[in-house]
Amino acid sequence: MRAVVLYGTGGPEVLKVEDRPEPHRQDGEVLVRVEAVAVPFYETQLRAGLLPASSEATVFGHEAAGIVIEADDETLVGRRVVTMSFTGGAYAEVVAASQYTVVPDGVTAEQAVVAAVPAAVALALFRTANVIEGETVLAEAASGAIGGYVTRLAKARGARVVATAGGGKSVPDADVVLDHNDPEWRKDVPEGVHVVFESIGGARAAELATKLAPRGRILAYGLLSGEFPAYPVASLVARGLTLIGFGGPDAYGRDVAAAREEALDLVADGTLTPVIDRTYPLDEAAAAHERVESREGVGKVVLVP
Ligand SMILES: NC(=O)c1ccc[n+]([C@@H]2O[C@H](COP(=O)([O-])OP(=O)(O)OC[C@H]3O[C@@H](n4cnc5c(N)ncnc54)[C@H](OP(=O)(O)O)[C@@H]3O)[C@@H](O)[C@H]2O)c1
Structure with a gap:
C-alpha cells in the first residue's frame, strides 16, 4: 500500500x-x-x-x-x-x-475525519469547564477546529464569546474577535472573563490572569505557540482561579473517546459544521x-x- x-x-x-x-x-x-x-x-x-x-x-x-x-x-x-x-x-x-x-449516515469521510477528534475534544473541554448562560468565555485560536467548535457550543449555551484568530479571519458566532498574531492582543481582552479555553500558551498567557473574574477557570489544552502557558501560581491563589490541564492518553482514552459519537451526531444534525x-x-x-x-x-x- x-x-x-x-x-x-x-x-x-x-x-x-x-x-x-x-x-x-x-x-x-x-x-x-x-x-x-x-x-x-x-x-x-x-x-x-x-x-x-x-x-x-x-x-x-x-x-x-x-x-x-x-x-x-x-x-x-x-x-x-x-x-x-x-x-x-x-x-x-x-x-x-x-x-x-x-460515522452516522449522511456524513462524508472528509467531514467525519475533520470533526470527530476536535469536536469531541471541544465537547469534553466544554463539559469540564461547565460554562453557564451569561458567562464570558475566551476561545483561543477559534479559527481552528477545536476553538471554533468551543465557540459554537458556548454561544448555544448563551455565553458571550471573545475569540482569537489570525490575520483578520472571521469566527462565526463570536461576539468579539481579536487577532492573535498581534503580540499585544491580550491587552484587549475585556475584564471579567469566566472561562479561558487556552490553546496558544507561552509566557504571555500570564497576562490573562488579571482578565479573569474571581473564581474563573482556565482550561489548558494546547501549545500552539510551542510552549505551555505560564500562568503565575500567585494569581491563581490570590484570585481563586482554577487551572485545569486537559490532554494526554487519559483525556483521549476517556473523555474524548466518550464524546466522539455525540460529536459526529452533532455534525449529522447540522449543529456543528466541519x-x-x-x-x-x-x-x-x-x-x-x-x-x-x-x-x-x-x-x-x-x-x-
Ligand atoms: N488536549 C487535547 O486533548 C488536544 C487534542 C487535540 C488537539 N489539541 C491541541 O489543540 C490545539 C488546537 O488544535 P486544532 O485541531 O483546533 O487546530 P487546527 O484546526 O489544526 O488549527 C490550527 C489553529 O492554530 C492556530 N495557530 C497556529 N499557530 C499559532 C500560534 N503560534 N499562535 C496562535 N494561534 C496559532 C491557527 O490560527 P490562525 O491560522 O488563524 O492564525 C488555527 O486556529 C493544538 O495545540 C493541538 O495540539 C489538544
Missing part, C-alpha cells in the same frame, strides 16, 4: 511516500480502507520536532476515516468509521485501529503540511489516498 513515513524530524521533506506492507489487524482492532486523513496543526509540530515524536521511521498520522474491511464484529464490515491512533499509521491506504467510531480548507492526494502530504504551516487557510487540510 502507499503510505507516508516520517524519517526523523525537520521540514515537510522528512515525510517520504513509500510502498509498505498493509498492517495486520490485532484482536479488538478494525482494519480500514482509508478514504480521508486529517492533518491537524499538532502533526506539523510533531514532524518539526517541536513536540516529542517517535524516532523510528513509522507511518505518520493519527486521524483517518474509511470503510471497515475486517473486524471481530462482522456487522461492522462495510461501515464507515473514523479512527484515532496515538502510535501513527493514518497516512496510508489501510490502517488498523483499536479506537474507532461509526470546515475543510483543501484536500491533497496522499502522495502530496509534504505540500499539505506546508499549507497547514502557512496558516493561510480556514479549516482543516485533508489527505485523500
Whole structure:
C-alpha cells in the first residue's frame, strides 16, 4: 500500500511516500480502507520536532476515516468509521485501529475525519469547564477546529464569546474577535472573563490572569505557540482561579473517546459544521503540511489516498 513515513524530524521533506506492507489487524482492532486523513496543526509540530515524536521511521498520522474491511464484529464490515491512533499509521491506504467510531449516515469521510477528534475534544473541554448562560468565555485560536467548535457550543449555551484568530479571519458566532498574531492582543481582552479555553500558551498567557473574574477557570489544552502557558501560581491563589490541564492518553482514552459519537451526531444534525480548507492526494502530504504551516487557510487540510 502507499503510505507516508516520517524519517526523523525537520521540514515537510522528512515525510517520504513509500510502498509498505498493509498492517495486520490485532484482536479488538478494525482494519480500514482509508478514504480521508486529517492533518491537524499538532502533526506539523510533531514532524518539526517541536513536540516529542517517535524516532523510528513509522507511518505518520493519527486521524483517518474509511470503510471497515475486517473486524471481530462482522456487522461492522462495510461501515464507515473514523479512527484515532496515538502510535501513527493514518497516512496510508489501510490502517488498523483499536479506537474507532461509526460515522452516522449522511456524513462524508472528509467531514467525519475533520470533526470527530476536535469536536469531541471541544465537547469534553466544554463539559469540564461547565460554562453557564451569561458567562464570558475566551476561545483561543477559534479559527481552528477545536476553538471554533468551543465557540459554537458556548454561544448555544448563551455565553458571550471573545475569540482569537489570525490575520483578520472571521469566527462565526463570536461576539468579539481579536487577532492573535498581534503580540499585544491580550491587552484587549475585556475584564471579567469566566472561562479561558487556552490553546496558544507561552509566557504571555500570564497576562490573562488579571482578565479573569474571581473564581474563573482556565482550561489548558494546547501549545500552539510551542510552549505551555505560564500562568503565575500567585494569581491563581490570590484570585481563586482554577487551572485545569486537559490532554494526554487519559483525556483521549476517556473523555474524548466518550464524546466522539455525540460529536459526529452533532455534525449529522447540522449543529456543528466541519470546515475543510483543501484536500491533497496522499502522495502530496509534504505540500499539505506546508499549507497547514502557512496558516493561510480556514479549516482543516485533508489527505485523500
Ligand atoms: N488536549 C487535547 O486533548 C488536544 C487534542 C487535540 C488537539 N489539541 C491541541 O489543540 C490545539 C488546537 O488544535 P486544532 O485541531 O483546533 O487546530 P487546527 O484546526 O489544526 O488549527 C490550527 C489553529 O492554530 C492556530 N495557530 C497556529 N499557530 C499559532 C500560534 N503560534 N499562535 C496562535 N494561534 C496559532 C491557527 O490560527 P490562525 O491560522 O488563524 O492564525 C488555527 O486556529 C493544538 O495545540 C493541538 O495540539 C489538544
